[in-house]
Amino acid sequence: MNDLLNVSASPHVRSKDSTSSIMRDVAIALLPATAFGIYNFGVKALFVVLTAIISCVLTEYVYQKLMKKSITINDYSAVVTGLLLGLNLPSTLPLWIAFLGGVFAILIVKQLFGGLGQNFMNPALGARCFLLISFAGRMTSFTYDGVTGATPLAVLKEGDKAASVVSVLSASGTSISDMFFGTIAGTIGETSVIAILLGAVYLLVKKIINWKIPFIYIGTFAVFVVLFGGKGLDMNYLAAQLCGGGLMLGAFFMATDYVTSPITPMGQIAYGILLGCFTGIFRMFGASAEGVSYAIIFCNLLVPLIEKFTIPVPFGREGLKDGK
Template identity: 60%
Template sequence: MEKFYNVSSSPHVRSKTSTQNLMLDVIIAMIPTSIWGIYHFGVNSLVILVATVAACVLTELVYQKAMHKPVTIADLSAVVTGMILALNMPPQVPVWIPVFGGVFAILVVKQLYGGLGQNFMNPALAARCFLLISFATFMNNFSFSNGAASFDSVSGATPLASLRAIHKGAEAASVYSLQDLFIGNTPGTIGEVSAVALLIGGIYLIVRKVISWRIPVCYIGTFAVLTFLFGGFNAEYVISEVCAGGLIFGAFFMATDYVTSPITEKGQYVFGAVLGLFTCIFRLKGASPEGVSYAIILSNLLVPLIERITMPVAFGIEKVKKEEKKA
């Protein structure tokens, strides 16, 4: 009788879930807000979406071919990066800007750090912040015409800009209704305006178990509570802040990135709370009415610390430490 155990190398637990399957679910979840953005803002939104995705995929392909590395475009992660970046673009932005951002996202933030799983911040978010700093005039121009609705440079202030004016004591007449904010009849970036489309996608990801509810719920919940406390105890104002801008989009599609968010359950709660705190500070006290992108990137940098303080103690370790202290 054989007295030795047969021990194989890891992984010992196998799953049919693959990176490609996960990324495909994320793509499907972004379809509702993509369709609304194209319908609401017109064909230029579709051009931006297609061009940005193509730039991300081609950049990854060319880099990996040039560096003689395995080509991984089939895992669809570059497609997801391109979609997230494109949906964060104003509908009238020149196409070359998101294309340039796509190259930056894949080449600088993803591939130069070792590829998928090695980047310390979300590539699409990093690219968006890079574009905001480099091309501020284009990235903050939300005037729009020729789509299902028109917003000129005067009346086209984003909902967040209007809410910021009210918070500082301006007239309340320019605020969009909650119905407009929920449906998406407002100016803004291509993928952030329709709260209902984003919630459909977010719920799909949770039901499919692609993401956990902890980060988005803690993020939005913390932000709502802090905004209520420090924004004038106005429930309608809080709901408007939640539905306006990129908060819902960021909570479900960017803050939950596997690579740049905590893996521990307690860490996810902490991460969501930190995101809510930073976003509230940036929106209520910062120079810009938005703040989601910067809040997520700043929180990404804190993930190693969050994981360190929330990592579960191995069974028996705590007892050994107590015994060592007694000795």
């Protein structure tokens, strides 16, 4: 009888999924966006992505070797960090800056805070924001089809507010359909919505990510754009905002990061709403046309507070008493 009452240490619920299998699935899901980015921007995009991956894996290996820790590069987490970082960089970025970004992502954001599971923000986005602050000119210089110019979101933000979205985009040589398929200027992996959605479907089918965070994030942002975008229910403007920038890539591949997103059901809802609101604030009222990276990082910092207030009340005598 006593044996039946023994309670083992947590976790009590186990899954066949491992860190390496999850990271491998995320890497597979990113392949469509990666392949399109290389097709769209050429071989230089491949070199930027490979440099970011090599930098992340090498930094993790060297740090753990020097600190006499277990080597964890086989769990693919450093590969995914490098891949996400590379997809968030312009194809024209010098390789040494991409390498520096990988070092920052792994060493500063991840390893110095305890390694995988202990980082307080998404390492790839932390590195991207670091590079944006340090090398603003190079990080915001985009070239497509041999021509250097602004992204469609930047064109919309700086364009004639009274003019239609279609005319503003047409004047810059692009369209909403171009934004959906990805034949536009931008970072390597953010331009093609359809390629990103293919990867997102893979993650959802494999149950690697939960639908709540990305769909609530995108839905909240859409409502924010309608209410505060200054265009009302202009479907062209809404479509441009949804297809432009890093919204789709961020919503499905970075906002859903296990370590830096809430695990409570209500927390995931609150997190998604906050992401949508902050992205809307940064895009509509900020100086930059983009805002996804900063919104996700800011909400990463709020996750402990979100979880504190959304922990389910335990059922039984240790729960609420007398309505208190």
